[in-house]
Amino acid sequence: MPSHALFASYRRLFAAPGTAAFTLAGLLGRLALSMTGVSLVVLIAERRGSYALAGTVAAAGLATGAIGMPLLGRLVDRYGQARVTVPATLYNAVPLLCLLLCVRLGAPDWTLYACWAAGAAAPNLGGMARARWAHLYRADPAARHLANSFEQSLDELCFMAGPVLGMLLCTTVAPEAGLLTAGTIGTTGALLFAAQRRTEPPLTGLSPQGRQGSPLRVPGLRVLVLTFLATGAVFGSMEITTVAYADALGHKPVAGGLLALVAAGSCVAGLLFGLLAPRGAPGKRFLRGVAAMAALLLLPLAAGLGGAGLGLLGVALFAAGTGTAPTMVTGMTLIQELLPQRQLNEGMAVAVSGIVVGISAGAALAGTVAEHASPGTGYVLPAGAAVLALLIALAGRRHLTGSRALGNSERTVGVAR
Structure with missing residues (x-):
């Protein structure tokens, strides 16, 4: 385009x-x-x-x-x-x-x-x-x-x-x-x-029952937060593993550029994804996005285990990055569908907190693997975390793809008032 x-x-x-x-x-x-x-x-x-x-x-x-x-x-x-x-x-x-x-x-x-x-x-x-x-x-x-x-x-x-x-x-x-x-x-x-x-x-005020409650009481949000936690582990482990891999090849300063390629792939994918007309319910789109992310993260895994050079690894990381933006975009859309407006900021903050915790855990685990395993082995972690995210989403799919949450109807009423 x-x-x-x-x-x-x-x-x-x-x-x-x-x-x-x-x-x-x-x-x-x-x-x-x-x-x-x-x-x-x-x-x-x-x-x-x-x-x-x-x-x-x-x-x-x-x-x-x-x-x-x-x-x-x-x-x-x-x-x-x-x-x-x-x-x-x-x-x-x-x-x-x-x-x-x-x-x-x-x-x-x-x-x-x-x-x-x-x-x-x-x-x-x-x-x-x-x-x-x-x-x-x-x-x-x-x-x-x-x-x-x-x-x-x-x-x-x-x-x-x-x-x-x-x-x-x-x-x-x-x-x-x-x-x-x-x-x-x-x-x-x-x-x-x-x-x-x-x-x-x-x-929009408090809920009709007069109590705010936690947005985590919505089952769909719990599924999303756990999925985002695993997705955060993808980010955290990818960063540390890439730095360690570049360092092992004697090109540690290049690690920043390699990580920028991951973000560039996600940025481009996000812009292009926005131009596509949404098809199907957000929950089903989210499942497809997580599945695509898991599949694309096999590319840096193959490059790392195969001892690929930094050029080929960069291509694999850019391609892997294209799988994250559609997942995150649809996940945020789902939060807007599942929660009423009166809990929207808290719900999205909870989701981001899940990502932050996942990044921290993924980085810590990847650091340990980098010290005790051969270069490239650490790419098992982001690939495995993406598979875990997919399994979590599939296990909770009825909460993501079923009827829309009560909170969404409350949001419509709140706006109408």
Whole structure:
């Protein structure tokens, strides 16, 4: 498809006033988020001389983020995006500055854990952006599908550019420059996002029973979260395994480019997937997406076990990346179908937390395999995690492909009021 046709297809999303403004603001926030991981590791490794310390500090942040993100999502659903995002963003800037000071002044290691854990639960701008699209195009499923595909491609774009920018700043300016820039960009983007009030979804109040309850009470969401957890393990194990494989071949600096190919494949697939007219129920599309992801992840496995060079591995990783975006896009669409609007932000935050936990577990397992097995063996992990995701989705398919959840009908009533 020509680029001008692709642009025209997505341009219709921005016909609604204010959509470009919240998209650009959210893009800044997500770019900052994608910079923080590598910036933190480089900073601590450079100033404290320990990758082990850097890794465990990062893990502490992932743990608190997985807990805090759904709690913030619940507050957003109850009080609104702006009323929660502004104080949460300003609060998160304080522990970040404290961590930079602690590293600079040589404070004890425990202060690094405390600071990073205290500020890791940032507002989920990606989820809030998807909630805005879901509200704006609540009567247009095709536009929601296009918007979810666009958001997934933006995520992949950020995770291609963010680590590169963070590494560049840390190595050419100062070890603190990556985190400092990420904090500045992230705070600015989140505050600008919160300022876009005309596209903010309205509050719909509590459930008819008067209790909010957890979105995990919806069986379909439980299936999705477990599937996303396994998908997160795909991401985490793929990253560590690729770095270890490139290092074993004596080309460790190339690992960043190889991982960018995975994200590039997902980005391209996401944009093209959005142009396809949705066929069948979202649950069935989700099952097909997970199956395709599992099949495509056999390519880097074959390349790794076969001792392929970095060129062939790069092709395999790009192809494997094309399987993740359709899965994530349809998964987010399913969440919008299963949950009422009053729980949409919390539900998407819970799903993202599942991914975060999976990334952490996959990275830890892949690190162990990389130390004790031959290069390429680690690609068994992302392939196996994708198969596990498929088995989970198949086991819970009746909750994904059956009749639409009660929450969706509640959402329609809420909007009508």
